[in-house]
Amino acid sequence: MEKKKTIVVNMKVNGEDVSYEIEPHLSLLRALRNNYVYDVKCGxxxxxxxxxxxxxxGVPVKSCLTLAAACEGKEIWTDKGLGYNDRIAARLQKAFVECGSVQCGFCTPGFIVAGTAYLKNGGKADRHAIREAVSGNLCRCTGYNKIIDAIYVVAKEIEEGVLA
Ligand code: FES
Ligand code: FES
Structure with a gap:
């Protein structure tokens, strides 16, 4: 049987240099999950x-629509990696728990990443703007309000200088 053509993609994933051998058409989502980065969920x-x-x-993207091959030399951060390495993401994860923003949890990693990007890019404690920022993320359980609350709480803390 003919061996499938593969390429090697070099990236930094959650701060670590990696070289993934992948089929050229593979999405970033599949490349990450094939290499045990399971906190990136496949919906x-x-x-x-x-x-x-x-x-x-630094830009939030949907990894299912992103070719892994297009990420050569790029820096990828996921919910888990951000939580261990980024103060704002770690605070946002905690705020999700405090605000009751997690039910089944399947949507949570995507919301944390999108919310972190919003906050790190100077996003304000403005519920309308927060809704816009996470409008590409769906949640079937919470009705969204508690998710918006969590991001709002952290945005407020940043504005008040409690969280630098
Ligand atoms: S799995 Fe990528 S948007 Fe749903
Ligand atoms: S908590 Fe279940 S989909 Fe959002």
């Missing part, structure tokens, strides 16, 4: 749900 795989959201060079 619709069609760009609708946002649970696969990761940061690529």
């Amino acid at each position: 619709c795989e069609e760009g609708d749900c946002g649970t696969c959201t990761v940061l690529v060079d």
Whole structure:
């Protein structure tokens, strides 16, 4: 049987240099999960749900719609990596728990990544703007208000200088 063509993609994932051998058409989502980065969730795989959201060079993207091959030399951060390495993301994870923003939890990693990007880019404690920022993420359980609350709480702390 003919061996499938593969390529090697070099990236930094959650601060660590990695070289993934992948088929050229593979999405970033599949490349990450094939290499045990399981906190990136696979929902619709069609760009609708946002649970696969990761940061690529600081920008939130849907990893199911991103070719892994296009990420050569780029820096990828996921919910888990951010939580261990980024103060704002770690605070946001805690705020999700405090605000009751997690039910089944399947959408949570994507919301944390999108929310972290909002907060790190100077997003204000403005519920309307927060809703816009996470409008690409779906949640089937919470009705969204508690998710917005958590991001709002952290945005407020940043504005008040409690969280630098
Ligand atoms: S799995 Fe990527 S948007 Fe749903
Ligand atoms: S907590 Fe279940 S989908 Fe959001």
